[in-house]
Amino acid sequence: MRRFPSGVAVVTVDAEGERLGLTVGTLVPLSLEPPLVGISIARDAAIHELLRQAGGFAVSLLASGQEAVAQHFARGVPPIAHWHGIAHRQGAHGAPLLEGALGWLECRVWAEWPTGDHTFFAGEVLECELGSAQPPLLYLDRRYRSV
Numbered sequence: 441m442r443r444f445p446s447g448v449a450v451v452t453v454d455a456e457g458e459r460l461g462l463t464v465g466t467l468v469p470l471s472l473e474p475p476l477v478g479i480s481i482a483r484d485a486a487i488h489e490l491l492r493q494a495g496g497f498a499v500s501l502l503a504s505g506q507e508a509v510a511q512h513f514a515r516g517v518p519p520i521a522h523w524h525g526i527a528h529r530q531g532a533h534g535a536p537l538l539e540g541a542l543g544w545l546e547c548r549v550w551a552e553w554p555t556g557d558h559t560f561f562a563g564e565v566l567e568c569e570l571g572s573a574q575p576p577l578l579y580l581d582r583r584y585r586s587v
Contacts, residue, residue, distance in 0.1 A: 445580040454534040455494035463514035475565040496548040498535035502577040504586035
């Protein structure tokens with residue numbers, strides 16, 4: 441699968457003021473009616489139970505040139521430094537939205553299914569916002585790539 445490119449996004453949550461983000465390459469569209477997207481989160485990821493507690497999440501679709509942001513949220517930064525130096529704003533439903541992204545989705549958890557060592561979360565899209573028109577950031581062969 442590493443030879444098949446995927447778009448890069450950062451999933452963020454805010455559960456009663458506790459905020460986390462995680463870089464993912466598993467964002468998939470699921471349905472237009474209702475509008476649903478899916479993400480796969482490792483059960484041992486720090487964000488997993490926080491996402492359940494929050495009952496929702498936001499997705500920032502990363503643009504070409506945002507490799508440093510993707511790396512930051514992929515490598516398990518300590519909570520005290522998690523948001524240091526990261527331009528973001530609060531979404532309408534509470535979770536952080538990363539500045540400079542191609543767009544943002546704000547979702548409530550619609551359903552979840554165990555999938556091996558991950559949980560697949562389906563999110564109902566409550567808000568959708570476009571960012572600037574830029575090429576996407578891609579992940580291919582274990583590297584981030586700007587188009």
